[in-house]
Amino acid sequence: MVSGFYKSVYDKVKEIPFGKVATYGQIATLLGRPKSAKLVGWALSSLPFGVPWHRVVNRQGMISIENLRASKDLQAKILKSEGIKVIFKQGNYWVDLKKYLWQN
DNA sequence: CGAATGACCAAGC
DNA sequence: GGCTTGGCCATTC
Incomplete structure (x- = not known):
């Protein structure tokens, strides 16, 4: 069910430009x-x-968990395809926030 | 309507 | 300096 706050989250996520990433806290703040x-x-x-x-x-x-729809592997794969460098470390995938964090 | 839940975060030990 | 704990609050049961 998409309602109120959820919809805002989705809309905000869609605003993240190609080749950039955002954090949960950042979106929450926005x-x-x-x-x-x-x-x-x-x-x-x-x-x-x-x-x-x-x-x-x-x-x-860090990519913390496997979604129901896709695995962490897939997420990392997509990020790479967008030109984002993904590092595999300690059993998880990481991205360089200093380089790719969405500056809005 | 009360209680539980959750892909988080920051502080505390 | 890695692990645990509490808080946060819309949504679901």
Whole structure:
């Protein structure tokens, strides 16, 4: 069910430009709920088709979990295809936030 | 309507 | 300096 806050999250995620990434906390802040990054993460757990979820990572630039729709491998794959350098470290994929963080 | 949940974050030990 | 804990709040059950 897409409603209210969720929709805002999806719209904001769609605004992330090609080749950039954003963090959960950042999106939460942009939506006016800086203390509720969790809600962003939760919203992403039930993403509608067409949202570039692969451009959203946690505060450390890490891809934390496998989604229902796609694996971390796929997410890393897509990021690479967009020109983003993905590093595999300690069993997880990471991106360089200093280089690719979305400056809005 | 009360209680649980969640792809997070920052502080504390 | 790695692991645990509490807080956050819309949505679901």
